[in-house]
Amino acid sequence: MARKRFDDSNCSVARALNEVGDWWSLLIVLHAMYGTRRFVDFQQQLGIAKNILCDRLSKLVDNEVLRKVEAGEHGSRFEYRLTEKGRDLFPVVVALRQWGDKWNPAPDGKQLDLRDRATGQPIQPVTVRNSDGEPLTIRDVLVADDLKAAKDAG
């Protein structure tokens, strides 16, 4: 059964999920952020079926999250690199990782936090902030108009 797509949705989150909501997509983006570029490396690191990886890479390229670059060596060799659009998923992926770290620690107890390369210090939790930089919770943010849009869109 074809999943519902949210192309015409007024909800940004829904439209975002159209592009990165397929199983594996965000993990591919994550590995691209780690520096992975080649098909075989994505495949081996992720343990993903080749046909699925092919499909996802193709879609991420179509959606301009990644671009496919000829790498010249050895015949049909390509690299997949993040676009700016793709790189802008960094806060999403980090926030998701921090959520996972906090609420679902690794089964083997290893907890490898993210650190600032320059200082070696752990980075801050990703938070939602207002224009003055003060952290905001769900209740502090006005989302009424978006809810209205979602209701109207049905």
Place this chain on the structure above:
Amino acid sequence: MARKRFDDSNCSVARALNEVGDWWSLLIVLHAMYGTRRFVDFQQQLGIAKNILCDRLSKLVDNEVLRKVEAGEHGSRFEYRLTEKGRDLFPVVVALRQWGDKWNPAPDGKQLDLRDRATGQPIQPVTVRNSDGEPLTIRDVLVADDLKAAKDAG
């Protein structure tokens, strides 16, 4: 074919996606953040099939992202409310929304930004920051050990 699950994965993002990576799950969480609580409201707002909604709500409750509360009125009436774990997905959802707003504007041109309730000012883009509050990019964050873990886990 059963999707690969990442229960034993050393990758936090993968484990997080186990819980919120199913089609519809994040949108349900989003609507819970808007204040939606009742089954029929989720269903109507999202336009989701009842069996799928039921399945997703059940899983989100099992994973303690939501809790199911008896609301007392009119027979078997329940409400689904965010737990603290669920509320901690706020930065994820906001970051995703902002990504969507930036790179996939609404088809009808409406762009409803998120605002600070108290001031009415637009909120900041969600960013990754170091301990001094300075914004970090992908390259500024050390993720080598996580990549190693992902490689080892295979």
Place this chain on the structure above:
DNA sequence: CGAATAGGGTTGCATTATGAAACCAACTTT
């Protein structure tokens, strides 16, 4: 009191999504 409504499910079925594994085409190296 029986019918209708409210509420949240459950079931059956058809189509798509996913994964495993084999196969493929073009290019390069031995």
Place this chain on the structure above:
DNA sequence: AAAGTTGGTTTCATAATGCAACCCTATTCG
């Protein structure tokens, strides 16, 4: 020429999804 490299493509079986009907309990209404 055979083998290796690279990134696909294809086949098949099982799971995931959506539609729509059905279900059960509780409450309300005529």
